[in-house]
Amino acid sequence: MKDNVLIKKDMERAVLEKAAYVHSISNTIIPTVPVLAAVATFLGYVMKGNNLTPDEAFTIITVLSTMRTSLGVLPFAVKAMTELLVSCERYKSILLMMEMQAPKWSVADEKFAIVMNTATFSWESHQVNPTYKNKMVKQGSMHTEECLTNEDEYLSDDEHVNLTSITDHPTFSIEDITLTIEKGKLVGICGTVGCGKTSLMSAFLGRMIHRSGKVAMDGSVAYVAQQAWIMNASIRENILFGEEYDPERYNGIVEACCLEEDFESFVEGDLIEIGERGINLSGGQKQRVSLARAVYSDRDIYLLDDPLSAVDTHIGSHIFSKCIKKVLKGKTVLLVTHQLQKNQSSVSAGLASDT
Ligand SMILES: Nc1ncnc2c1ncn2[C@@H]1O[C@H](COP(=O)(O)OP(=O)(O)OP(=O)(O)O)[C@@H](O)[C@H]1O
Numbered sequence: 001m002k003d004n005v006l007i008k009k010d011m012e013r014a015v016l017e018k019a020a021y022v023h024s025i026s027n028t029i030i031p032t033v034p035v036l037a038a039v040a041t042f043l044g045y046v047m048k049g050n051n052l053t054p055d056e057a058f059t060i061i062t063v064l065s066t067m068r069t070s071l072g073v074l075p076f077a078v079k080a081m082t083e084l085l086v087s088c089e090r091y092k093s094i095l096l097m098m099e100m101q102a103p104k105w106s107v108a109d110e111k112f113a114i115v116m117n118t119a120t121f122s123w124e125s126h127q128v129n130p131t132y133k134n135k136m137v138k139q140g141s142m143h144t145e146e147c148l149t150n151e152d153e154y155l156s157d158d159e160h161v162n163l164t165s166i167t168d169h170p171t172f173s174i175e176d177i178t179l180t181i182e183k184g185k186l187v188g189i190c191g192t193v194g195c196g197k198t199s200l201m202s203a204f205l206g207r208m209i210h211r212s213g214k215v216a217m218d219g220s221v222a223y224v225a226q227q228a229w230i231m232n233a234s235i236r237e238n239i240l241f242g243e244e245y246d247p248e249r250y251n252g253i254v255e256a257c258c259l260e261e262d263f264e265s266f267v268e269g270d271l272i273e274i275g276e277r278g279i280n281l282s283g284g285q286k287q288r289v290s291l292a293r294a295v296y297s298d299r300d301i302y303l304l305d306d307p308l309s310a311v312d313t314h315i316g317s318h319i320f321s322k323c324i325k326k327v328l329k330g331k332t333v334l335l336v337t338h339q340l341q342k343n344q345s346s347v348s349a350g351l352a353s354d355t
């Protein structure tokens, strides 16, 4: 392992060294190019038996000097071009992701926020063969589901065999889920590790493939993912997330999410820049910022995927009593947690079982 890492590091260093050499050579040569070009042009011109007059010479020198600027930016243009290609590849992978499916049904009874009737969901069951995927992309069809129903049209026999071997992997599914969640209720969801709690949240969000049954949701949704994420901006911008700044509401949420002490530890308070170029937050801080962002967005339904997992018991209790039970009072909250005492204090508790 260590040897592999060292080999990769050496390879990376060699490439970086090469790039640095090319960069410095081009930086050295480019300013001298107009002079060398002028000398070579004059020599060639005179050696062919022409008479070089001052007006011709000065015109050529002026033209070559104006080219100096465009030549100077050439290395930067090449660098920008390669960065553009890399960025395009990244955009492409995001744009080719499967569309999220919004529930097709609406809730019949107004008192319910979420209704599921013998609903079955699974994660994407087919990995697309790269050859086949390229063919589909070339033909302008990006949707995996569509690709798979029409696969025979696009594949040769060899490719078909190859694809079949890839697509036969069983994937995780949650089956026959029937539940009704009343508006304004706090519902706890617990279960063993890997039993499908996050998958259930993803099913509500339309991120899993809906295989059968009915799903209906009434209201806007805020989601706190298990893996908290942070934008490369200030903490305040991370919490506001484009919403207007209301100091009273903001401070109330910051207090409820136990972020005050963290802000005090930074010189710039909540205006401190975080992310790649700033300081990094701890896992617990990121989780609380994510929770504060969701709470500030003021939605009807809150899907909280284990937001208390990285905070200590004291902070967790504060967040539960002040934020989840008080600030989110009247909202529909689905709380995934391993802390069973929280499920006892929630109005009802669901249990995700192994499928
Ligand atoms: N994005 C995904 N694509 C494919 N399979 C997934 C995806 N996310 C989860 N799974 C699969 O679903 C199963 C359940 O995972 P899930 O994350 O829902 O469990 P969990 O109950 O939330 O676990 P934990 O308590 O560790 O958070 C796992 O076997 C996992 O491999």
Ligand SMILES: [Mg+2]
Pocket (backbone or CB within 6 Å): 197, 198, 199, 226, 305
């Ligand atoms: Mg999970």
